Amino acid sequence: MKIFKRILLLLSSAILLVVMINYPKLNIIAGYSAKNSASSVFLAERSLAFTDSTDNNFSPINLANDKIDDEKKLAISSVFGLLSRKAIYREGLGAVLTLNDEDENAPFLQPKRAISDEKTPFPYGNAEPKDTILSEIDYQKLNETVNSVFGKNNSRAVLVIYKDQIIAEKYAEGFDKNSKILGWSMTKSITSTIFGILQYQKKLSVYDKAPIKSWQNDGRKNITIHNLLQMNSGLEWDENYDKISDVTKMLFLEKDMTKAQEKKPLSGKINASWNYSSGTTNLLSGIIRNQFQTQQEYLDFWYTNLIDKIGMNSMLLETDLAGKYIGSSYAWATARDWAKFGLLYLYKGNWNGQQLFDETWVDYVSTPTPTSDGTYGAQFWLNAKPTFQDVPKNMFYADGYQGQRVYILPDQELVVVRMGLSQMDENAFLSGIISSIKK
Known part of the structure; x- marks a missing residue:
């Protein structure tokens, strides 16, 4: 029994050491995943499922578990339940990682934007370009x-x-x-x-x-x-x-x-x-x-x-x-x-x-x-x-x-x-x- 306890203690100590060494990395992993999820969902208007299966599906970012709050426009990502990061979406400014609770409701300014020209054809406007066939193109x-x-x-x-x-x-x-x-x-x-x-x-x-x-x-x-x-x-x-x-x-x-x-x-x-x-x-x-x-x-x-x-x-x-x-x-x-x-x-x-x-x-x-x-x-x-x-x-x-x-x-x-x-x-x-x- 004493040998078993010693083995268990050594194993626990080893696991704790691994977690301590890699804990700072978890901050980066969760931060990347939260930021990318919030931007992808609220700015690019993609689903979280699509984002996780394409943009967040590579190692080690795929270790993070992502959740979206549509009402508050935020993403929360956690790694093994040990560390979580939150990214909020701010209109006109995109998604940003928070560092503390005060960041979530901090006031902000946003840029004034021009109205899109939907009448002039591309490239000088955003209407459909003229359909032209050029003879020199194969x-x-x-x-x-x-x-x-x-x-x-x-x-x-x-x-x-x-x-x-x-x-x-x-x-x-x-x-x-x-x-x-x-x-x-x-x-x-x-x-x-x-x-x-x-x-x-x-x-x-x-x-x-x-x-x-x-x-x-x-x-x-x-x-x-x-x-x-x-x-x-x-x-x-x-x-x-x-x-x-x-x-x-x-x-x-x-x-x-x-x-x-x-x-x-x-x-x-x-x-x-x-x-x-x-x-x-x-x-x-x-x-x-x-x-x-x-x-x-x-x-x-x-x-x-x-x-x-x-x-x-x-x-x-x-x-x-x-x-x-x-x-x-x-x-x-x-x-x-x-x-x-x-x-x-x-x-x-x-x-x-x-x-x-x-x-x-x-x-x-x-x-x-x-x-x-x-x-x-x-x-x-x-x-x-x-x-x-x-x-x-x-x-x-x-x-x-x-x-x-x-x-x-x-x-x-x-x-x-x-x-x-x-x-x-x-x-x-x-x-x-x-x-x-x-x-």
Whole structure:
């Protein structure tokens, strides 16, 4: 009996030790699941069952048990009953993880939105585009290429635009032209564009020193906004989603996500230490906030000067608990509205006759960052290396987790949108689309 008790005690101690070691991870798991569930159900208008079977079905997130309260518009996720996290949906701002009970009923402002133009055909409005057959398109080859990235490749939406015309559009079961899909880190390219607009309006220069008070007494005072946009500040940051890291702590444990990168020391040389960092992009969102006297002005600017300005009326950019836009990760929109963003860059900032940012801004964001090996610009990814051998080197793109993409191909007058749940053979996909256009 004594031996049995000792074995039981050792087993209990071992279980307790495992729980203690992994308990902080449970916070991240439950936080991810709660946040994603609330956004998917209340923002994207999907069912919880669909969300759990598709978006939350991978390890270790599938360890969480999710529940929805439709009346209060919140999601609660728990892991083994040991830890629970709650995410609430705030109208106009999206879903946000709470850190305490007071967060649930805290007051908030929301951005003022423009009314969608339902009369003008796409892309300059949201009415159905004109049905046009172009003689230079090999539609059979184009459709075969598009179809190839569905099924096992887990694509949810593909949209191909050539000379303002939709030449291919396909959706997975459960999705259509009205489905809002999370762009993940494609949101970084939205944040970058806001700087292009602010610079065009002469409200700042990206070559100014970053206006961060806490940096003024050390080497960080020499970091420019340009260095931050290029992810080349030399600041310490761990962008690892497989463990408790800087990025997971920021996204699931912080009230004000714009502060996470600010607190980090220099670990490399400014303009010579490229390091991908979502914390940097949220720091940039904080810098944008400080350009405005009021919270309302900050919230409105992103929509009135970019998002609604080009008719991306489906887009919703989520904020953190402090009301700052999570510029690194959380913009939702339909595939057609993501395509409008690509068209804005294809036309060098000119939207239907109105210039939103200087033409040279396109050259700026698509210029390789030093030490990025030709793969990164200013919050856009590049093919300058080239990464994709059969695709023009001047192609650049917004890039998000699980293969969210907006590709801009200037030479071909093409914008290609792909939304999905996993990576694919991008070289074959893009080269197939390019070759379907007979020149």
